[in-house]
Amino acid sequence: QLQLVESGGGLAQPGGSLNLSCRAPGFTFSSHAMSWARQAPGKGLEWVAGVWSYSDVSGTYYADSVKGRFTISRDNSKNKVYLQMNSLKPEDTALYYCGKSRTIQARAVPTTSEGYNYWGRGAQVTVSS
Numbered sequence: 001q002l003q004l005v006e007s008g009g010g011l012a013q014p015g016g017s018l019n020l021s022c023r024a025p026g027f028t029f030s031s032h033a034m035s036w037a038r039q040a041p042g043k044g045l046e047w048v049a050g051v052w053s054y055s056d057v058s059g060t061y062y063a064d065s066v067k068g069r070f071t072i073s074r075d076n077s078k079n080k081v082y083l084q085m086n087s088l089k090p091e092d093t094a095l096y097y098c099g100k101s102r103t104i105q106a107r108a109v110p111t112t113s114e115g116y117n118y119w120g121r122g123a124q125v126t127v128s129s
Contacts, residue, residue, distance in 0.1 A: 004120035022098030038094035050109030
């Protein structure tokens with residue numbers, strides 16, 4: 001059974017920074033788009049950021065709510081994807097999940113949950129003063 005494992009997160013003050021990591025062994029990592037999504041209390045799953053890779057090229061996409069503040073990256077040699085979160089706001093408080101795209105993606109990132117077949121258990125991010 002494929003398992004994605006998130007780590008990092010925690011508590012930050014508004015304007016602060018946090019970093020999330022996701023380890024994703026057990027499949028051809030470099031061929032799949034990877035994304036981060038989040039779920040705040042009482043709300044649905046929100047796609048946040050995604051990254052594809054093809055050969056030695058990669059591309060990133062972001063939700064408008066995090067563009068310019070969050071940076072997604074991946075290390076195919078380690079089967080890991082990262083999310084650097086800067087200028088955090090209280091509305092960023094949520095459980096953050098990393099997800100593996102359902103199909104091999106070349107130069108594309110699914111932005112809805114239907115595009116993913118595996119998610120991790122999540123890492124909590126709380127932004128509060």
